[in-house]
Amino acid sequence: MSARPRVSDAQRRALLGVRHRLAGPGARTVAEAAGAVVGLHATDPATVFLSAAARLAEPTVAEVERSLYEEHTVTRLLCMRRTMFVVPTPLVPVVDVSTARAVAARERRGFVAEVHKAGWSDARLAAAERLLLAALAERGEATAVRLTADVPELREQLVLAPGKSYESRISVGSRLLRVLAAEGAVRRARPSGAWTSARFRWTLAEPHATDLAPAEARSRLAREYLAAFGPVTVEDVKWWTGWTLTDTRRALAAVETVEVDLDDGSVGLLLPEDHARAPSPEPWVALLPSLDPSSMGWRRRGFYLDPELVPALFDRNGNIGPTVWADGRVIGGWAQRADGRVAHRLLVDPGAEARARVAATVGELTAWLGPARVTPTFRTPLERELAAD
Template identity: 25%
Template sequence: MQTIRNIRLQSQHLVNQKITDIKELVQYMGAIQAQEYTMAKWAIGSRLGSATDKTIEEAFNEGKILRTHVMRPTWHFVANEDIRWMVELSSKRIISACISLGKQWEIPEKQYLKAINLIEKLLEGNNHLTKEEIKKEFEQRNIPSDIPEINRYLMRAEAEGLICSGAVKNKKQTYALIDERAPATNTLTKEEALARLASRYFLSHSPASMNDFIWWSGLLISEAKQAVKLIEKDLIFEKFEGSELIIHRSVDYQPVLDDSIHFLPSYDEYLISYKNRTNVLDLEHYSKAFNTYGIFYPVLAHNGRIVGNWKKSANKKQLSVDTSLFIEIPDIKEILYEQAHKKYHSFLDKK
């Protein structure tokens, strides 16, 4: 188990960090789940030596990294250069889901198209709008726009490759046109996109199984197998405690690591990006890390093993982190906690 954890800590860029650029890190990871925006920024910051909450938000506002629904689908950070081909890989499944949910909410296709056209017009000219602002525009035009409906419109527009995240406005997320946020790039064939997605995943998530990749990518089983086949020469297939896992040949790892503690954010890639999580989290403690509704909590990892939870203290005068262990580790060195606290404080730019 520890060998798997050691390799993952390094491939996930949680230790032995070599990348220093925010966009490069997101591109290296393929995508970073961004269900909770604040925590997702920490997911980036915890993997970079000098990035702060402020510098990550600046990169986001400038459009170097973007937030949209891709893959499973759920919110992810992706590099601006990658958004088009990643959306294209996911689009058919998301549109199909939107149509199905539209029938449930009695949203006819004609209404979808009318809504998407309006959204496109409202956002033209780098006019970034919040969901509430878009909803208000719909109401003024007597277009049905209850929350379930407006969510369906926006997700459909994302899947169509029309919109993505805009700059943060008054601490609220906004939407913008992809054509005004992301540079034009060469179109990838489906095979090229599959190969690139598989390469990014196994480079930054090794060792992982085929089932892990299927779960993370949201691809059909046949598509995932095709993707792995396309980059087979770049992969090593090894048995770890009776299970076959895949390691990208470019993963440069040390077999033995110094002791470490990591305060991992909710929905962190270290946990959520694998179908089987028992390599880093004991099955009996699953409920401490996530619930049956798919809500993931901030967790504390010791040498890559998830052993507890953490949360930012409610004390507004002084920043501190409260921790609680659900697995007792009697020999944890106090300096490891101090190092983890220091990194989080530096990310928040707190003294």
Template identity: 35%
Template sequence: MTRPRVTDRARRNRLSRRHRLAADTRATSVVEAAESMVGLHSTTPSTVYLAAWARIDGFTPASMDDALYVDRSLVKQLAMRRTLFVFPRDLLREAVGAVGPRVTASERTNMLRDLRRSEWCTDPGGWIDAARTAVAAELVDGVTLTSSQIRERLPEFNRTVIVSPGKSYGGASPMLPRIINMMSAAGDIVRGPNSAGWHMSRPSWSSMRDWLGEQLDPPDPATAYAAMVRRWLASFGPGTETDLVWWLGSTKAAVRQALAQLDIVEVELDDGSVGYVLADDVVSPDDDDLEPRAILLPELDSTTMGHKIRDFYLGPHGEHIFDRNGNGGQTVWWDGRIVGGWYRDDDTSIRVHLFEKLPAGARRAVDDRANELTTWLGGAQIRPGYPAPFVRGLRGQR
């Protein structure tokens, strides 16, 4: 049978509308924005705020802070690809259930390897379990502590190991922060209050149960994977198996098992590959054309990072935006495609660097949006954690 076809144009239109970037589908709250994106990236502290600014008219950092730290309707969690995301609570359960066991096991394996090489540690597995219990005991009854405070309170576990011996990037590595990362991935503890500004990160840690006021109770991995894949297809689809494996940081086996549990349809994409959509989403009003719009997205934005095979919105510009590890920098979009990047100049203005020539009206719209971002940022000194290759090239020309 001939597969239904979903064109690149239709895919871009879907992303624009479903990712709250189109004028008629803007989000009305930070929770709605995060839900629409199956979580917002937050590895770089400013990213989640700039991602919300791109999707919510009138957005202010205070509304994100309230959701994260006051009513706690959004929660930061280490999840897909060991990346920090901001999730609504229902999505948090699924993310921890699907990704948590895999990341936790990987973190434990890496620690065991390094501890076995350390002369001071005679029982690596027992040491990890004891350290984990000790950290949990410090974070009881609503107590929140920074990583430094935890290390001060647990001197007997504040030990170091040598990683990558003989390498220029090797050296002493403290173990307690790694224990904390493992416990975070497992959903035992969570990033709580941030004592720095919105564009910086200085978190305190809390037990997950105390922070939420209830037990997290994630579903089993198979159920959680199916739920996460369904959400991704509804937001990012159609997409390929390769895209899903990339996005989840998972295995083909896990993705195929999840797809087998869902009512999906295979579709043909413009590059000739096979994509998947939910059965009730083969044809959608979201496929229809919409007015071109200038969009500025931050580094590691969920839209930029949602697919592994990105040509339908990235075109030939990958070398300018993505580094060798697959981290996407700050992007300029026009008519649903990446057409350039942006950066903050020394005078705190937002500057645009286009990778292709745009019509005069489009260029004016891009410049107007850059000016809006300059005004919105004010004096905030945002610093990219993963500068795009084009930014490094510009710096080399100065």
């Protein structure tokens, strides 16, 4: 018989609700909402706003925009699993050193290989890069279209995945901006359209100086993840960070943890200060957007997601769509229709009281979205069906 303490699935769901600011008092700031889950997924621009809104005590689009583009209390960067996140700005050096720098190096290598195939020399690329940064410094903020007008050779098209079914074309300038953003030289400013738009303006970024060693940064990020998502397995940590198994084990070895038995038979890791906690939140529901960090925070998801729901709620690449939650479980999905109304479908019956809370939350989200229209980049079977009804 194991001498380890047990953390049940019910306890894990209670921890999820309280830690992720989905149960009880909402977060006071966007940075607090992001920090509750380490970072908000930002592949879809709208996800940042919807994830923050689900966690804020007083959610507004303006508050998220101020945090991103004026006060800079949160920062967007390409990091864990080569995924875009918005993280609290004080955490940026940890995320940068532990994950983002390796991602940026990979982005640079891939880009250089692409332009070499297109006949560019290293000298030509370096000259074009200097001209782009100079144009951006002069303008302060500019769209990719404006910058490629300033540096015409950046309009040249690169063919990505030639001959594949997903072949695409992108300008050298757009691809270069992505690389420079990954390296921290430039950052995304306000989009040229609505808050749901991915057509960002660009501006020069202020460097985040740090003397953190990679091993220390990885251990600090592992601790942040444990504080938000624990108990977690080694597999969860490796998957969420995108690290090698060796780096994952070394990072966890540098963090004081408690081993616990989980209901699925695996061994989880928990921070010692969390071991005695047994929150009992009031009943809660939430409508979370596609790729929300609470939906995508673990590799093993059985404690909050019935495997039978996966085909309806995920696309073929493992991206989750918009979900309906009740008391720490995924119970259905939602979508916005062309007329602006939010439609939902429950795939699990949570009982009459929870159904009523979900219906009220659906009405609140419809009103909050107003004239905005949100269509996930990665569309799932249930989201498509609900949006078309």
